[in-house]
Amino acid sequence: MNRSLIFSGWILAGLLGLCQTGLADEAAKIPTCMIVDDPSPFFNMRSLKDTNVCHEIPTSFYAEFGQWAAQNGVKGKFSVVPCLGGINPIDGSLGEYPGHTREERLAWIAMIKEWIAPRFTITPEVITHWYVWDIAAKRLNAGPQTENNWLAAQPLAVQTEYIAEAMRMLKNAGIEAGGLTMCWSYPKEKNATLGEATVRAAEKVLGLKYVMVFNDPGEQPEVIYRGDDGATAVSLHPAVTDVYDHTFGKKTEQDILQDADRYITADGQRGLFVEQIKKGKCLIFYTHAQSLYGNGAKSGFRVFQMAVERLNRHYGNRIEWMTGLEICRKFCPPPR
């Protein structure tokens, strides 16, 4: 095949939104990324609709997680829901969170900047992770529609403005977003629109032309939108799921061991992490703040501590921890 054919094939692949199908170099390290969904100052996302779980997750727990990530080389994507439940925006523009002082809110933000932002791409998880936020009136619309369902039915301009407002709330709090995580589900058939809205919102608020999106699972990052001007949105596409039922606590030592084994056995031979490494593409896995916190027992965190220790011990020389944006760029480089 001559060079022009190769070149036109490359252009075609670009037009089709395809990325590198794998890592060409067999010896290349497997990009590895941990996704944490649903963090927000103080409040446990699950408690919005479930009174059986603790109402809050302490700031000290997130700091403990961030310190563990730093000690173990872990990198990834970490959500900050900018106005969880419509209770109050993180920037303090409508007052303080109930039961918390300004100093406590600022300490939460400082914790994110010190322990999380250096190792994780931060994204809003739309605005409230609940009902729709009325941007003009600056208040929560009473349901029943949740923002993911509402957003998917809106024209591009409205989606863009809504996502821009989420990024603006974080920016006003001193936290820079690198893309978007969609709360619950948004039809993946509309990923191109979601990608376009996200990158145009990021361009407007942060001057970014390249963003990551987490909406749906998959085997590797893929371009979901690329504009004529090169503006690009890449979907992260994790393949390995959470141990979500730790959210409700009540886990035994046996449960914790079994769940760690589900990711990677003590001998490093089996488990979902190992299967992904054997495929030779990437290892992207996700969890939630409330799963890690385990309703106060930190049982989900113990599962991941055990699994990551095994992963690093057995495959430390085969993997390379990356932030959400780094792994997207690795598979889907920005156009030059």
Ligand SMILES: [Zn+2]
């Ligand atoms: Zn979520």
